[in-house]
Amino acid sequence: IIRLTNTKPPVNFNKLDRLxxxxxxxxxxxxxxxxxxxxxxxxxxxxxxxxxRVARDYGKxxxxxxxxxxxxxxxxxxxxxxxxxxxxxxxxxxxxxNGLAHxxxxxxxxxxxxxxxxxxxxxxxxxxxxxxxxxxxxxxDNSATAMTGFQPHPGTGYVATGEETxxxxxxxxxxxxxxxxxxxxxxxxxxxxxxxxxxxxxxDGPSVIVFRRLCAIMEQREKRKRGEKTVPYYIDQDxxxxxxxxxxxxxxxxxxxxxxxxxxxxxxxxxxxxxxxQVCPYNA
Ligand code: SF4
Ligand code: SF4
Numbered sequence: 001i002i003r004l005t006n007t008k009p010p011v012n013f014n015k016l017d018r019l020x021x022x023x024x025x026x027x028x029x030x031x032x033x034x035x036x037x038x039x040x041x042x043x044x045x046x047x048x049x050x051x052x053r054v055a056r057d058y059g060k061x062x063x064x065x066x067x068x069x070x071x072x073x074x075x076x077x078x079x080x081x082x083x084x085x086x087x088x089x090x091x092x093x094x095x096x097x098n099g100l101a102h103x104x105x106x107x108x109x110x111x112x113x114x115x116x117x118x119x120x121x122x123x124x125x126x127x128x129x130x131x132x133x134x135x136x137x138x139x140x141d142n143s144a145t146a147m148t149g150f151q152p153h154p155g156t157g158y159v160a161t162g163e164e165t166x167x168x169x170x171x172x173x174x175x176x177x178x179x180x181x182x183x184x185x186x187x188x189x190x191x192x193x194x195x196x197x198x199x200x201x202x203x204d205g206p207s208v209i210v211f212r213r214l215c216a217i218m219e220q221r222e223k224r225k226r227g228e229k230t231v232p233y234y235i236d237q238d239x240x241x242x243x244x245x246x247x248x249x250x251x252x253x254x255x256x257x258x259x260x261x262x263x264x265x266x267x268x269x270x271x272x273x274x275x276x277x278q279v280c281p282y283n284a
Contacts, residue, residue: 034072114170196209
């Protein structure tokens with residue numbers, strides 16, 4: 001396009017390519033992961049904990065099903081979260097859940113981001129209501145289209161030029177589609193979030209939960225603009241059980257690392273979200 005229109009690119013892509021080639025070998029090898037402090041980590045933890053709780057009532061061989069979608073939260077496919085069973089295209093989380101609900105008896109929790117919901121999640125949600133699909137839809141609302149570069153979407157309240165506009169609320173859309181169970185929760189309150197997901201799964205009919213928390217990258221940017229400091233968490237080594245690793249195994253936050261046999265928090269990465277403290281059985 002740049003060649004055809006004879007325009008100057010806004011950045012020097014050749015220079016960027018050279019820089020990434022030079023720096024790539026310096027980086028440690030690791031699988032892709034959600035950012036430290038990402039609200040999706042908390043949401044997916046709550047979805048799994050609640051679904052497994054309900055699945056036990058269906059019989060000991062019943063596994064919950066988590067149809068996933070396209071966005072940062074697709075990374076929840078990887079260990080330790082393992083909360084994504086299918087990823088096909090935008091909006092397919094609810095579409096797949098609809099089909100499964102008519103042939104499988106198990107807790108089915110579809111999840112997708114706010115941007116994806118506005119883009120492609122509304123028609124399958126109407127389908128769920130109309131065809132009485134017993135599914136739960138979790139809308140992971142971080143007010144961002146984070147994975148592709150923070151483009152505005154109907155929930156952000158501003159358009160591509162930066163001009164303000166009226167934001168659309170996912171919960172209003174869900175109610176307008178005829179969903180009878182719609183709740184908005186803060187994913188960082190893990191207990192409340194898990195209990196709410198459990199109630200949503202047990203609800204007879206389609207249910208929608210909006211997990212609302214600003215994207216961690218945006219939150220850090222906003223804090224810097226306001227001149228606010230991030231207060232990182234730390235692990236009290238006198239209380240921590242070195243054989244436990246629950247925080248690592250349950251959440252996989254990249255700020256929690258092992259060093260010389262100890263579990264510690266890298267203060268340069270920690271955003272102070274506090275969810276690791278909520279899962280620690282030793283109150284460390
Ligand atoms: S969950 Fe608590 S006790 Fe277990 S490793 Fe993490 S900080 Fe230590
Ligand atoms: S508080 Fe815990 S979970 Fe949150 S960013 Fe820091 S180390 Fe990670």
